[in-house]
Amino acid sequence: MSKYFLLTSVAVFSLHASTIQEREEQHFIYSFVDNYGFTPNARDTREYHPFILGQTRESLLTLERCLQESGFNLKGRVVIAGYQEDAIPSYYTSCKQAIIDDEVSTKTKAGWHFAAGNLFGFLTGFIFHDVNEVYTKNKVFEHIAAEKIGLFDHRATLFHQHAFGQAYEPIIAARKKIVKHIAQSNIKGAIGALRDVWKLLYAHELKDGSGNLIATQDILFSLHYAKYLLDSQLPVLKFFIGPDITYPIEVLACQRQEATEGAQHFLACFTAQLKPIDDEETAYIFCSFVDGVGKSTLLGNVKNWCAYAQKFEKYQRVDNSSSQSAELFKYAHKIHIVDLPAQISHFTYKPDGAVYVDMQTVTSMRAEQCTQVRDYVDSCAEQLIATFRKKLHEPRADSSCPDELYAYNVRMLGKQEVTWVPFEYQGMHGLFNTLNPEDIRVLVPFENVHSYGLKVAQPEQMLFTKGLRLPWKFDRFVDDLIHKLKTAGIKNIVFVDFASMYPRTSRENIRVNFVLQQLCNVFGPGFSPDKSLYRNVISNQELYGLLVRSRADICKGMLLETGMRYALYELVKECQSSGTDLLTVAQLRPLLQAQFWQLYDVHEKELLVTISHKIDAEIEQMKRIYEYDNDFEALVRFDFELLAKLSQFIEELFTVHIQDDYFNALWADLDGALPNTQEIEQQAAVTIEQKSSAFPIIQYANGLRLAVLYSFDGMCRDRIALKDFFCRVRAQWYATLANLIHAQDSGEQFTLQKIEVPVPPLVIKKDGSGRFYCLQKVFEVTESAGKKPPSRFFVGSTHDLDEKRRWAMINEIPHCLDWDAIKTCQDLYAFGYNPHGSHKTMVTHLIAAYKKYQEEQGCGHYFMPAVDLCYQLNYLNSWQGVAAEGARFTAVKKVSPSSKKALQLLVRTLATLEMIIKDLDSHVMIRRGNEDDFAAALQLIERITLPVYFGVQLDEPLFEDYTQVEAVLEWEDLCEY
Numbered sequence: 001m002s003k004y005f006l007l008t009s010v011a012v013f014s015l016h017a018s019t020i021q022e023r024e025e026q027h028f029i030y031s032f033v034d035n036y037g038f039t040p041n042a043r044d045t046r047e048y049h050p051f052i053l054g055q056t057r058e059s060l061l062t063l064e065r066c067l068q069e070s071g072f073n074l075k076g077r078v079v080i081a082g083y084q085e086d087a088i089p090s091y092y093t094s095c096k097q098a099i100i101d102d103e104v105s106t107k108t109k110a111g112w113h114f115a116a117g118n119l120f121g122f123l124t125g126f127i128f129h130d131v132n133e134v135y136t137k138n139k140v141f142e143h144i145a146a147e148k149i150g151l152f153d154h155r156a157t158l159f160h161q162h163a164f165g166q167a168y169e170p171i172i173a174a175r176k177k178i179v180k181h182i183a184q185s186n187i188k189g190a191i192g193a194l195r196d197v198w199k200l201l202y203a204h205e206l207k208d209g210s211g212n213l214i215a216t217q218d219i220l221f222s223l224h225y226a227k228y229l230l231d232s233q234l235p236v237l238k239f240f241i242g243p244d245i246t247y248p249i250e251v252l253a254c255q256r257q258e259a260t261e262g263a264q265h266f267l268a269c270f271t272a273q274l275k276p277i278d279d280e281e282t283a284y285i286f287c288s289f290v291d292g293v294g295k296s297t298l299l300g301n302v303k304n305w306c307a308y309a310q311k312f313e314k315y316q317r318v319d320n321s322s323s324q325s326a327e328l329f330k331y332a333h334k335i336h337i338v339d340l341p342a343q344i345s346h347f348t349y350k351p352d353g354a355v356y357v358d359m360q361t362v363t364s365m366r367a368e369q370c371t372q373v374r375d376y377v378d379s380c381a382e383q384l385i386a387t388f389r390k391k392l393h394e395p396r397a398d399s400s401c402p403d404e405l406y407a408y409n410v411r412m413l414g415k416q417e418v419t420w421v422p423f424e425y426q427g428m429h430g431l432f433n434t435l436n437p438e439d440i441r442v443l444v445p446f447e448n449v450h451s452y453g454l455k456v457a458q459p460e461q462m463l464f465t466k467g468l469r470l471p472w473k474f475d476r477f478v479d480d481l482i483h484k485l486k487t488a489g490i491k492n493i494v495f496v497d498f499a500s501m502y503p504r505t506s507r508e509n510i511r512v513n514f515v516l517q518q519l520c521n522v523f524g525p526g527f528s529p530d531k532s533l534y535r536n537v538i539s540n541q542e543l544y545g546l547l548v549r550s551r552a553d554i555c556k557g558m559l560l561e562t563g564m565r566y567a568l569y570e571l572v573k574e575c576q577s578s579g580t581d582l583l584t585v586a587q588l589r590p591l592l593q594a595q596f597w598q599l600y601d602v603h604e605k606e607l608l609v610t611i612s613h614k615i616d617a618e619i620e621q622m623k624r625i626y627e628y629d630n631d632f633e634a635l636v637r638f639d640f641e642l643l644a645k646l647s648q649f650i651e652e653l654f655t656v657h658i659q660d661d662y663f664n665a666l667w668a669d670l671d672g673a674l675p676n677t678q679e680i681e682q683q684a685a686v687t688i689e690q691k692s693s694a695f696p697i698i699q700y701a702n703g704l705r706l707a708v709l710y711s712f713d714g715m716c717r718d719r720i721a722l723k724d725f726f727c728r729v730r731a732q733w734y735a736t737l738a739n740l741i742h743a744q745d746s747g748e749q750f751t752l753q754k755i756e757v758p759v760p761p762l763v764i765k766k767d768g769s770g771r772f773y774c775l776q777k778v779f780e781v782t783e784s785a786g787k788k789p790p791s792r793f794f795v796g797s798t799h800d801l802d803e804k805r806r807w808a809m810i811n812e813i814p815h816c817l818d819w820d821a822i823k824t825c826q827d828l829y830a831f832g833y834n835p836h837g838s839h840k841t842m843v844t845h846l847i848a849a850y851k852k853y854q855e856e857q858g859c860g861h862y863f864m865p866a867v868d869l870c871y872q873l874n875y876l877n878s879w880q881g882v883a884a885e886g887a888r889f890t891a892v893k894k895v896s897p898s899s900k901k902a903l904q905l906l907v908r909t910l911a912t913l914e915m916i917i918k919d920l921d922s923h924v925m926i927r928r929g930n931e932d933d934f935a936a937a938l939q940l941i942e943r944i945t946l947p948v949y950f951g952v953q954l955d956e957p958l959f960e961d962y963t964q965v966e967a968v969l970e971w972e973d974l975c976e977y
Contacts, residue, residue, distance in 0.1 A: 025599055026606065027051055028566050033610050036558070037217040038547075038618050040537055044508040045217035046561075047348060048290065052569075053224040056289060056344045059474055060228050063287075063343075067493060070482045075277055076237040077495035078284075079229070080270075080298070083121035084502050085149065085243035085262065088208070091159050092150040119214040120201055120222075121501025123167060124194070126152060126160075127175045128241050134182050141182055141190070144242030144269060145262040165209035166858070170200055187236045188229075195226035211540075211861075221344070225289040225499055234495065238273060242266055246298040246500060248318040248451065252361055257312055264312055267301050276334035280491040283328070283336040288498035290344045295498045297451075299339055306331065317363055319447050324350075324472050324581060326481040328488055336488055340481070346474050349568055351514035352466035354402070356420075356431045356441035361450040365442070373440060376425050377432045385434065388421045397521075398586070402429040402443055402463055409460035412520045414528055420461065431461065446510065457536075459513035459529070467584040468514075473576040519557075519564055521585075522592050532557030541632035542717060544622040551615060558611050560596075567595030628854075628862040630925075631719065634918040637928050638722075640714045640764070640772045642916045643729070645969055647764040649909070650733060654761070659749040662811055663739070666777075667761045672700035674765050674773070680708070694806065697778060710774040714766070723920050725774060728762075730824040730917055735759045735793045737909055741950050743902035750902050756950075757790055758815045760808070779808035779817065789816040792949055796823030825919040831869070831944045832882065833923060842882045843944070846872045847923050863925040866914075870936035883947040895954055903946070904958050905968075910945070911937040912967040915974060929975035935962040 031051035037043075068074055129152040131141045146152055151159055161168050174197035181189035200206070201215035202223070208214055229236070245266035251257045276282045288295040300318030308314040327339045359370055377384070388407065395408035403422040410418050420431040420441070433439035441461070446454070456462065471477070485493075516534055519527040529535060531553035537543045547554060571591055575583070583591070600607065626632040654667040675683065675698060683698045695707040710725045735757040743750040762776045784807040794802070805818040826833050832843045840848075847864050854862040873879055895903060914926040914937055926937045939962055946952035959965050967974060 022602060025566065025603060028569065029562060029603060029607060029610060032562055032565055033558070033614050035217055035220065036614065038533060038543065039213055039216060039540060040543065041213065042216040042218075043534065044512055045220075047508060047511055047565075048217055048221045048344075050220065050224075052344065052347050053221055055347050056221075057224045057228045057231075059346060060287075060289070060343055061231060062474070063478060064232060064234065066478050066482065067485075070486075072485065072490065073277075073492045074234055075282075075492050075494050076235040077232075077497055078238045078270075078273060079236055079240065079497045079499055080246060081121075081124070081239070081241040081499040081501060082245040082247075083125045083241070083243060083500075084118045085122075087118050087122035088151060088163050090150055091156070091163070118218065118501050119208055119212060120198065120219050123164060123171055123201075123214065124198075124501055125149070125241060125243065126164075127171060127178060127194070127197070130154065131179070131182060131241075134179055136182060136185055138185070140185075140187055140236060141239045141241070142269070144240060144245050144266045146242070148243055148262060162209045165211075165214075166206040167201060167208065167214050170197055170206070173197075187239070191226055191229050191236075195223060195230070198223055198226070221290045222499065222501065225497075228289070229497075237494065240266065240270065244502075246295075246301070246498065248297040249301050249304065249312050249315045250317065250363075250450070251313045251315070252363070252450070260312070263301060264310075267298075267305055268310075270298075271302060271305055274331060274335050274337075277492040277494070279334070281334050281336065281489045282492040282494065283338050283485060283488070283490045284331075284494050284496050285338040285340060286496050286498070287340045288342045288500070290342055295339070295342065298498070299337070302331070302337065317448060317450070324469060325477060326484055328484045330488075336490060338481070338485070341471070341477075346471045346477065347569070347572065348471075349511070349514075349572055350469040350471075351462075351464045351510055352446060352469050353462060353464040354443050354445045355449060355454070355456055355463070356406075356461040357444050357449055357456070359430070359440045359442050362442055362444060370440075373425055373428070373430065373442075374438060377423060377437050377440060380423070381421075381432070381434070381437055384423050384432075385421050400465075402465075405463050405465070406431070406460060409463070409517065413460050413516065414520070414525075414530065415460060418460075420458070455509050456513075459516045462510065462513045462517075464514055464517070464585055467582055468588060470572055470575040470581055470583065472581070515561070515564060515568075518568075518588065518592060519560055522564070522589055522596070523560055527557055527560050528553070532561070538717065539631060539636075540622070541626050541629055541636045544619075544626045544632060545636040547615065547619050547622065551619070555608075555611055555615055558615070559607050562607060562611065563596040563599050564592065566599050567592045570595050570599075625859075628859070628865065630861055630863050630920060630922070633863065633925055633927055634726075634920050634922065635717045635719060635722065638717065638917065640712065640716075640766070642969065642973060644764045644766050644772065645973065646913060646916055649968055650736065651761075651763055653909075654736075657749055658743065658752060659746070660752045662755065662813075663752065666810065669700070669702055669704045670761060670763050670775075670777070672702040672704055674700070674767050676768055680711075680767065680773070695776075698773075698775075705778040706775040707778050708773055709762070709776055712772050714770045714772055719920060724820060726917055727822055727824045727919055728820050729764070729774065730829060730913070730919060731793060731822040732759060732762045732819045733913060734824075734829060734910070735790070735819070736761070737906055737913075738793075738950065740902045740906040740909075741946075741952060742899075743906075744896070744898045745901040746898075750905075755813070757793065758810070758813045759819075760810070760815050760817055762819075776817070779810060779815070781806045781817070782809050782814075783807070787814050787816070792828050794819075794822055795827045795829065797821060823919075823921075825921040825923065828945065828949045829919065830922060830924055831940045832948055842873075842876075842878050843869065843924075851923060863923055865930075865933055866924060866926045866936040866940060867930075867932040869924055870939055879943050882944055895952060900958065903952070903954075907938055907941045907946070907958060908965060909968050910941050912969055912974075915967070916969075929971075931963065934967060935965065938962050938965055 028051050031049045032046075035049040037045055064074060125143075125146075128141060128143050129146050129149070131143050132139075132146070134141070150156070151163060164171055174193060177193045178190045181187075181193060198215065198219055202219050206214050242265075243262045244260070245262050247260055247263045249260045249263050249267070274284060286295050286299055297318050301315070304315040323339070323341055325341075328336055331337045359365060359373065388403075391404060391407040392411055395411045396404045397408045397412075399405060399408070403424060406422050419434045421434055422429065422431055424430075428442055430440055430442040432441075443463070472480070512534070516529055520529070531550055533554060535546065537546060571583075575581070651667060651670055654663045655670075658664070674680070680698050683696070695709055697705055697707055699705050709728065712721070712725070716722065736759045739752060739756045740750070741756050742753040744753060760776055760779065762774065765773050765775055767773065784803070784805060787807050789797070789802055789805060791797075801821050805816055808815050808817055824830075826835065832841045833847055834841055834844055835848065837844070846869060850864045850868065851862075873882065911926065911934055915928045915934065918925055926933045938959065942954065942958050946954070
């Protein structure tokens, strides 16, 4: 999608703007909406858009001018560009290496949501990875601890190509250009070339080797900062770059000293730069475009260095408090350090309060205190849970008690299931995890929090008890700074700029959580985080599904957020004019409401049109990427409810619609009542403890015993968790349904002439809490020696695996009980696709050609729709050849008139199964609810699967018009997204 597709809208808006205020409002709307990042890794960067960033850049130039006009000598600047070391996971395994691991991962019902790394920062580090070896007169550029990064090895070209993906060639080209500028001592040339490659990464939306967007909205502030450096007349005296070089140095139980080696090394290099210039009073002004936290942490490290030097184990917690004015302190003789607020903070707000953080990161708590807290929680857990449930019924927003405020947040944010319960112990407030009571968090003010706490993923766990701090008016701030500098006798000034390229998950996470709370507080049920772009999604495929399924809700949420962001911006301006520095949360609600409705009343149409266009453009772009994506079709569109309905259909088929003593007895009693979730867990726990079965065992009320093969929340879309489950269900149900080949129509029921495949019954059941269980009847295990499972169904199995499979004698017939480790993405389950076979079938060649074309287009993860495969076979007139080349049986089954109806049912059921549950590695798929694919699947099963794998020979088609054939489930259910 073009980053500038709404430019015409801005021009149109400006024609209708009657006042300067209205034009400002329109420009804010356009800037915020057009640059709004939809992907999960853009969550913390939405505060940065050109409207705010442009003002920030200009204010830095204004600051320089004011200082020069006040008589100070501006000698230059030192640039510090830290990047995230593990933004791209290491290709080299080391079990002993200590690493910084403070990014938060969240477990949702759908799966794991992992915090995004700053990829463009890591790639910037790669561009400069060997800059220390470039010969120049004055070493301006210096890469700290580059040797720590294994991926920076110049011999690892294949790893570079794999990791950097689409960005590899642009990065290599930029690196050559930048190194050339550095060798010529052309500093601005190097910075300009760096800015050019950043712009390219963002404008062209290049992706890394894993398909992740490299440059999200957070790169915008780096682009504006680079523009400021190019516009500034100050020389760059030093440009440091390195992995996590401004990270707070601290030794904790959860963080070894070695983890911060990069920061330790840099601290020694940086403090060596702090010298008086011309033997006069010199101030080093710590200034950052956005990264106030990175600036604060380095300042804390510098103060610790003054006190403890290289005794890093003694370093104290860094103060994360956010100031509104400049703070000056004397570092050494004639050397002063001035700490400025992050420059962007002059145009935005600073929520303040406390957050619940991991008890291990609280340095003030001794080991014995932690033990006492755990003992208290362990002994009082049930009572604490009961008390919390009562508080949730009548939460109080006006309370000063943290427990009450936490309960209010939970209720306000619409949290349905909360595992964190509040408690108070000896004046300390905390939370414990009901799923793991050893997991305890305690309430700590923002200024005393380790970076873990600033990145907490649960917005309800931030309590903004200190309200909203508002910046001073910029000229007031500058006057105060100049007064402090003159009072200290400062003559010379060096700017120390922080251009950090870390994940924006610290101070920005605080703002995000604050905005979410205010959206819920102001609009109540009108805004739902779960139906907005702040919902935790585990993949871009899930995001695409969310946009398609909930477009109206997303549009509404984005409109409310746009209005809320502008209301906060206006509030900052008004408070600057009135001299107000602080607002309480209670004061905020009426003010924000008034500002929002004022904007909405004037710009309702513009808001709706702009946001609607943005969302539609995003959906269209994502459709091009994910419409034929394996994970989107097989995972995101998967529905446990449909699977349970198909299970019910198969169960009724073999108990009601088929008349056969063997099958009726085999499938009997499965319609019994499933125990509730707690009973299931208790019964399963007993089985596991006694080790009496390979799987947990539960019992129906009718006495039937069932093995729990798998259990999932209905929202689960975790690829790793579901992969084997999908394969097992597909294999076992394919084999079960294959018995219809020998069915005869006897009027109202079918009769079976013989058993094609003996298979133990497998069903999918749902309990009262919405959890789904994959169950198999329990049978007595018998000797397995000499028994071999049917090879055509056990695709990909090995001799060793087959020897370990358990067997049972049912009705004197051996049944294999273990239908796992089967590849259901080929052969019988994929219309003869056999990429690893010695003889490649026509279907294999057609799919391979399709995949090759998609890979050339950069879409190697695409599947081939069934309708395309069917079209190719028709176009090439290859049906007879396909059936003949893969024939597995010499004995051909002729179809009698009485068996046609059963075969029709078999084909319809298999086609429905293929729509509902797919192998995640399949290269050909039947899209759910797609009539063309369903009609094609009917033909593929009839004309390939039946003759090739079951020897069924048809003299005439099973159906007159395949486009009119119905699935075995309601089509409306299959089409419902």
